[in-house]
Amino acid sequence: MSLQETHRPLVEAAFADRKLLSQPDHRYAVEGTITALDRGELRVASPPATEDGEWTTHAWIKEAILLYFATRKMELLQVGPFEFHDKIPLKKDVESVRIVPPGVARYGSFLEPGVVLMPGYVNIGARVGAKTMVDTWATVGSCAQIGRDCHLAGGVGIGGVLEPPSAQPVIIEDGVFVGSRAVIVEGVRVGREAVIGAGVVLTSSTAILDVSGPEVVEHRGRIPPRSVVIPGVRPKRFPAGEFAIPCALIIGQRSESTDKKVSLNAALRDFAVPV
Numbered sequence: 001m002s003l004q005e006t007h008r009p010l011v012e013a014a015f016a017d018r019k020l021l022s023q024p025d026h027r028y029a030v031e032g033t034i035t036a037l038d039r040g041e042l043r044v045a046s047p048p049a050t051e052d053g054e055w056t057t058h059a060w061i062k063e064a065i066l067l068y069f070a071t072r073k074m075e076l077l078q079v080g081p082f083e084f085h086d087k088i089p090l091k092k093d094v095e096s097v098r099i100v101p102p103g104v105a106r107y108g109s110f111l112e113p114g115v116v117l118m119p120g121y122v123n124i125g126a127r128v129g130a131k132t133m134v135d136t137w138a139t140v141g142s143c144a145q146i147g148r149d150c151h152l153a154g155g156v157g158i159g160g161v162l163e164p165p166s167a168q169p170v171i172i173e174d175g176v177f178v179g180s181r182a183v184i185v186e187g188v189r190v191g192r193e194a195v196i197g198a199g200v201v202l203t204s205s206t207a208i209l210d211v212s213g214p215e216v217v218e219h220r221g222r223i224p225p226r227s228v229v230i231p232g233v234r235p236k237r238f239p240a241g242e243f244a245i246p247c248a249l250i251i252g253q254r255s256e257s258t259d260k261k262v263s264l265n266a267a268l269r270d271f272a273v274p275v
Helices: 003-016 018-022 024-039 059-071 260-271
Strands: 075-079 082-086 208-210 217-219 227-238 241-253
Touching: 003 018, 003 024, 003 059, 018 024, 018 059, 024 059, 208 227, 241 260
Parallel strands: 208 241
Antiparallel strands: 075 082, 208 217, 227 241
16 A cells, blocks of 8 residues: 555544544654655655646645644754754755755755755755755755756745645746745746746745736746746835836746757846846
């Protein structure tokens, strides 16, 4: 039987009635789910079979994370000269990835082979794809799904979406470049090979305006694949007057005629995107 068949009913029952956590089988299901996340055997959200499909969020796995916090006690963790006081231990068995001190990945996260984690942070439930760079002081929030061959530049903030359990996490698909100090939160999905310029802020309510054609096309919550995005503002009238509010501007697309690296360089050069 699969972990979903054995663990899911017990996790869901305990989430509905926390008293069940006093029973060994329910606690084992919670702990086993987190162990499977840590090993990459489970993931909080699964990618679609086709590019146009939707990701599937597994609410019961997020419920297990919330229950895991409830079962853990604060403890002193020592790593060389550093001391931490927390409920969740640090990730171990990371030989297949590069973690530069004081980069931190929490137990229950999964880093695929070839990931480079500079002095940044990856939270529980998050998954980072192979050969992705999490640059200095970039943070990957709980349950975020980061694709392969991505680059999260210095200071990027990828938000965590743990509650409600049914909510989609932030999803960064394969080959995406996210520029310095960009912020992506509230379950926003960034399509593969997109370029997000420095300082762009994307929330579920951020207006994403494609201005590359003769008429503006508005998106919310999702960046189409290969889009080149920069920060922008647009006017909005309030009782006190008209003011400019932040938005994101899609100013073009990466070329499909070149490979990913050449395309990225071309996008930064042709559109003068700050990184």
